[in-house]
Amino acid sequence: MGSASAFLVLDAPDRPIHKDKYDDVTLLHTMASRLAESTSLTEVLKEVVDCVSSVVRCDSCFVYLLEGEELILRASKNSHQEGVGPVKTKVGQGVTGWLAKHRKPVAIAGGAYKDPRFQLFNGLPEDRFEGFLSVPVLTGERLVGVINSQNRAEHQYSEREISLIATLGFLVGAEIERARLETENAVLLDKLEARTFIERAKGILQRDLKISEDAAYRVMQRESQERRRSMKDIAEAVIMSDGLRTSASTVSKARD
Secondary structure, eight states, X not given: OOXXXXXXXXXXXXXXXXXXXXXXXXXXXXXXXXXXXXXXXXXXXXXXXXXXXXXXOOSEEEEXXXXXXXXXXXEEESSOGGGTTTOEEETTSHHHHHHHHHOOOEEESSOGGGSTTOOOOTTOSOOXXXXXXXXXXXXXXXXXXXXXXXXXXXXXXXXXXXXXXXXHHHHHHHHHHHHHHHHHXXXXXXXXXXXXXXXXXXXXXXXXXXXXXXHHHHHHHHHHHHHTOOHHHHHHXXXXXXXXHHXXXXXXXXXX
């Protein structure tokens, strides 16, 4: 994961009294620039985790995104990446869900796992944390997700840490929504492209094999399953093969 130096790229001015304030502004400015350069949702979430880890000393950092009525773990800094995805909680459930409902930062210096709002997840073995800092991720007044920073040992979160992470929650909300929308659009375009290829390939198989549209689809479906390739890949192979045959036939006729 990134270190603090990865974000604080500018030299601090020769004004020690304002050094922390200057570094904080620089951190947020650099974070905003890095987010703007990130094209995918995965990249944006990685930048968020890296930045949080550089601001607050923590053993784990989790980013949950609101999807429907559930908060789903989509990025993390911990030794168990298999937890990303399957771990989810409902709004109002656990500390994360409580924060999502009330949209107020939660900072617990010690005994976080004893908090009555805390929820254990079988998917994450390191659930017995002492320190816990959680902030909402917002775009406007709409909740986008939750950022959690956790410590195995007690940790008294400073006002600076809480303020910076809370500000980060406001900063990244719009970028996460932008990246999520772009990712969804890319998936949709890929599906539309795949459908176009499949329709074209079905036509080729119908023509060459003298079979119905449904039969042509089943042929490609069977090939997809047997070769463990996507329907789009199979369709592209059919189209390419047809193109090669057409080219070969054209060359042959030209020679004749």
